[in-house]
Amino acid sequence: TNCLTTVWRLFKNLSDDQKRYEKQLIFEHPAFPRLCQQVLQNSRRMARGDLVFSLHAVVNLGVPQNTLLVQTLVRVCQERLNQLDNRCLSVLAATLSGMDKDKNVSALQAGLQLIVEQRIPSVRDVFILQNLMKCMGKDAPDFLKKKFEMAILKEIDHLTFPNALRVFLALVAMNYCSNPILNACSKKIQENIQDASFRQLILVLEACCTLQYRNIKLFSALAEYVNSTACLWDKRQIMLFLSAFETLGFQPRELMGSFAEKVTEDPEFLNLKNLLVILRVYSQLNYIPRGQKHQFFETLDSCLNKYLPQITSIELLKAVYSLCVLGYLPHRALDELLQKDHKGELILSDDLYREQKEVMLRCVKTCMELDSPSFTKPAFVLTKNFSLVSLNLAKAQKAFLELLGDEDMFQQNVQLPYKYHIDFEIRMDSDRKNVLPVAATDVHADSSVQRLAFLFVPMSAFCVGTTQPRGKLAMKMRHLNKLGYHVILVPNKKFQEMTNENAVEFLKGKIYSEDAFCFSEDNN
16 A cells, blocks of 8 residues: 555656656556555455545556456445545545546445544545535535534634635535635635636636535635736736636736736737637627727738738637627727628528527627717617516506606617617707607707616626626617717616616615716726
């Protein structure tokens, strides 16, 4: 056992290429078969620690699972399961988590789960607990996940930084979001962030995404740390951070601003893949660098033009769509895209992503018209009003009715050109003091009439922890503004939580407040 575990300790620190070479040397060494034979013959007489560590070593060295050696060690572990202490159970759990399911492995896992259920209350070692959590995995019953949660919480005051990272990943393995544990782990990670490696930080962000856990303090601390140590990171590493933040819906402003400067100053590192990532991140998070907007866009446009001869149709559509969402029209790329669309090369009849591509292309064409410098605000916008309102807007309908006194004073479920939709629309005089009847203002176009568009949006439409609209919503706001509307965003979840009286007061404040009417394309 000592020989096997020593070989494994040396082996695991090698690079992948070295591992392949050393594994071949180990397996071809004349002493290795004899060593394996000795382990096989003595498996039933081994001490419990030697037994589980031998299994752990041979599995991780790559001895095939269907060999007599591995299968025998698995069966002996099953026979002696009740004799294993907590440390041995932890090692066994870690080993099984990396093995394929077969008859013997499944039987051992089932037995291990029963033992773990009984032992959890007595385990005080967080390292052992998180190992067991990983082994139990997402298929563990809810009551067992809860037992693990209670056991971890008992030891939460003694949590070390390495164990905080491990517990984070163990919760992912179990697909179990425990906010008390995650909050404690997040605090420990923030306190020791300078000790974390690049890979560890990325794993934390990926874990937050998997568990749908949003912690603004943690995200801000990570973003601030990466930004303050940017000189130590490769540009591609920073891009991976930004991509992870985008997946979480979090906008790290300072980091995005400083990285935009790097892109503008030195765009040579932008291969096509990197360019597409940057375009996606900045458009989805609705970030336009302050003071260098045109230089940033022109740099990205120039890079995109360089790749036009080799770019695929879908990559071209994604790139152009991202720039259009930000309000920039890349003319050469647009011409190329429209040519492909005209030739029928962009959207094929049997395309699995046909609907998604059609939506993106429609947005691009809308941007070409509304974001063109030659576009002028229309004096009158043709709308269609549908009386039916979705159930989640019934409260808002009732509040508008109580506030304005008559259904003729507002429109609901309004359909506009360019396939845009408004939840509620009201119209006011030029001084923004009085609400006007909709029918009266529809009779003739009047530029002095103020049109208010109320959009009740989910929290996912905002960057996490803010009321900063994400890309597609920001584009819609910009276009409604071009069509003559003052856009008022209402976070629907918060609105639904209000009392009826507060809901009415909230809408009243939005209607008669000048601040609520403001919309600027500069999101910084």
